[in-house]
Amino acid sequence: MTRKIVLLLIIGVLFLPFLPLLIWSFAQGWYFPQLVPDWTLQNWSDLLTTSTKVGQGFGQSLVIAATSTGLALLVGLPAGRALGLRNFPGKGAIKLFLLLPIIVSPLATLMGIQFILIRLGLSGTIIGVVLVHLLPTIPYMTLVLSSVYANFDPDYEIQARSLGASPIQVLQQITLPLIAPGVVVGALFAFLISWNEFLLTFFVGSGRVFTLPMVLFTALQGGNTGLSSAIAITSLLPALIFLLFSSRALNDDAAIGGLGNV
Amino acid sequence: MSNPEAIPEAIPEAIPEANREVHQQANREAHQQANREAHQQANREAHQQAESAYFSVQQLTKCFGGIPAVQDLWLEAKAGERLALLGPSGCGKSTTLQMISGVLRPDTGKIFLEGRSLNLVPPEGRDMALVLQKGLLFPHLSVGENVAFGLKMRRIGRAEREKRAIAMLDQVQLGGFAHRRPSELSGGQAQRVALARALVIQPKILLLDEPLSALDANLRGNMQELILRLQEEIGVTLLVVTHDQEEAVVISDRIALMFEGRLRQVDTPETLYQQPADETVARFFGGVNFFTATAEAHKLTLAGGDILTTAYPQQGAVQVTIRPERIHLLADQICGTNLLPVTVIQNRFIGTQRHLALKTAAGLNLRAWVPPSLNFAVGQSAFAHLPPDALWCFPASDASVSMRVSDLSASVY
Numbered sequence: 001m002t003r004k005i006v007l008l009l010i011i012g013v014l015f016l017p018f019l020p021l022l023i024w025s026f027a028q029g030w031y032f033p034q035l036v037p038d039w040t041l042q043n044w045s046d047l048l049t050t051s052t053k054v055g056q057g058f059g060q061s062l063v064i065a066a067t068s069t070g071l072a073l074l075v076g077l078p079a080g081r082a083l084g085l086r087n088f089p090g091k092g093a094i095k096l097f098l099l100l101p102i103i104v105s106p107l108a109t110l111m112g113i114q115f116i117l118i119r120l121g122l123s124g125t126i127i128g129v130v131l132v133h134l135l136p137t138i139p140y141m142t143l144v145l146s147s148v149y150a151n152f153d154p155d156y157e158i159q160a161r162s163l164g165a166s167p168i169q170v171l172q173q174i175t176l177p178l179i180a181p182g183v184v185v186g187a188l189f190a191f192l193i194s195w196n197e198f199l200l201t202f203f204v205g206s207g208r209v210f211t212l213p214m215v216l217f218t219a220l221q222g223g224n225t226g227l228s229s230a231i232a233i234t235s236l237l238p239a240l241i242f243l244l245f246s247s248r249a250l251n252d253d254a255a256i257g258g259l260g261n262v
Numbered sequence: 263m264s265n266p267e268a269i270p271e272a273i274p275e276a277i278p279e280a281n282r283e284v285h286q287q288a289n290r291e292a293h294q295q296a297n298r299e300a301h302q303q304a305n306r307e308a309h310q311q312a313e314s315a316y317f318s319v320q321q322l323t324k325c326f327g328g329i330p331a332v333q334d335l336w337l338e339a340k341a342g343e344r345l346a347l348l349g350p351s352g353c354g355k356s357t358t359l360q361m362i363s364g365v366l367r368p369d370t371g372k373i374f375l376e377g378r379s380l381n382l383v384p385p386e387g388r389d390m391a392l393v394l395q396k397g398l399l400f401p402h403l404s405v406g407e408n409v410a411f412g413l414k415m416r417r418i419g420r421a422e423r424e425k426r427a428i429a430m431l432d433q434v435q436l437g438g439f440a441h442r443r444p445s446e447l448s449g450g451q452a453q454r455v456a457l458a459r460a461l462v463i464q465p466k467i468l469l470l471d472e473p474l475s476a477l478d479a480n481l482r483g484n485m486q487e488l489i490l491r492l493q494e495e496i497g498v499t500l501l502v503v504t505h506d507q508e509e510a511v512v513i514s515d516r517i518a519l520m521f522e523g524r525l526r527q528v529d530t531p532e533t534l535y536q537q538p539a540d541e542t543v544a545r546f547f548g549g550v551n552f553f554t555a556t557a558e559a560h561k562l563t564l565a566g567g568d569i570l571t572t573a574y575p576q577q578g579a580v581q582v583t584i585r586p587e588r589i590h591l592l593a594d595q596i597c598g599t600n601l602l603p604v605t606v607i608q609n610r611f612i613g614t615q616r617h618l619a620l621k622t623a624a625g626l627n628l629r630a631w632v633p634p635s636l637n638f639a640v641g642q643s644a645f646a647h648l649p650p651d652a653l654w655c656f657p658a659s660d661a662s663v664s665m666r667v668s669d670l671s672a673s674v675y
Binding site: 153155156158159160161162163164165166169173174177178 | 360363364365384385386388390391392394396398400401402411412415416459460463469
């Protein structure tokens, strides 16, 4: 019983900040001294019109976040494996080096990046935005996967190969299923970092790439609190869906490796 | 024999010219070792038989960062033979197993199975099944799926796969366990599933890496029995890698003893116990009695003047050893030869035996393991009978070479 109450309290504290957002998104206006706003569905129906660009922003965000996550996985899996399972000179330095994009403010690097991307003709393209999103996502992915691999026993792979599995089969049938929970965590991180990225998209997208945070920014600048709230709530959806979907994978005891010491 | 080129000359035509260079170099280095004579002979014999052997390893060498882990290793096995690779930890036996299973690539040397060179064959194509110490069942698969894994990789249909997996589980006395998760099994059960998973693919060689060391004492016996029974039924060639000499003795027909990356002696367990090649081998197998003597054919003159007769003729200064369990202790002098008057200076009862420490009149210390019913009081006088066929000697010059190693192996106990 007490457990339930504590749980409800936690949920309450976690979701309380979202309550004003929820109210705003259904309000026409909510100003002092009104206790209750004038209710409306206008903001939500506006989301679906093309003029607000919410649909376009949602789509572009999804494409960019999914692509960056996929690419970060492609780099992070082998890199994480090397960092997690092997010992080589300069390993500590490389781990520190990986943190650089997180330590150094993107403001300091953006000018140079923008300059190069313009020369390459990638400024204002989705490819360009995906590339700069890899800047924060790859380090996160690699660090998460390196601790996942550090908890993975490579003898499983030796065992599988001696039983007749080719390297590809070992990866498909043994390694990936065993490190799946960690991969899900890493992918979740990467996806959300990319999904919520504003500054990098703002600069490199040059106003032509329009992700959801950009749409939200425009709505906020326009002073439309109701629409902004509705967009903000929409932008929470993928994270919630992803969490619900992955919680099953994370709870699976049989899958070892798991979160490791993330 | 002294010509270092002798061995490369005997290598078959198949080895390309370029390899021969490396070959000769490796050999030359190897020859700088102390026991080169015995080495070359062993090499040559091994090579002559290599063509006919079911499984053979020739001149296997592997270095890690310039430090040799395995040096010039020659080994062979007949079909259906049970062979153990025994040695203290860090002797290179696991590296050898990894090279045989294909996980590691040897620097030089060749591995043959049924006349086919395996050097370029990846692990999955070697027809060998590995059972590792931890069992290592795949945790995301059920017990049945674990056993059927190798069959699935061989693209055998689901129905056939399940049938064979269930039959194999029955053979390891785990019928009805197919739907369990690996996490629900005890250590012994997991090890049996690992054995079933390896045997179900009908490998030509079953490789066992310390199969019993993770189990507690009473499970070990059962597992040993199971391995031996299955091996007899299936007739698979068995290669066991272990640091535990008891495990090696029980499981195998022949034991290959390794120290510091080199094979020291390959023989039956009986020979290793009774006729060790040198003191290091003797000590590894629990030898505790060593003394120097001068040999004239069958006659051994001890330092203190005592004279013993051995069944094995030798000449010159020798190191004599006798197994502690081969010493008979008598209260009275009943037969004339090889009888030394001794005083009991220590008596330890260990359940199945009594461990006695003895001192002869000339000050020689001996240890004898006698039946527990033979109870001698400390300080009591008795006669130790050393049977001639139990007195084994090797040249004393070897002792100085092996002392260095024996210090190392003594720390293993």
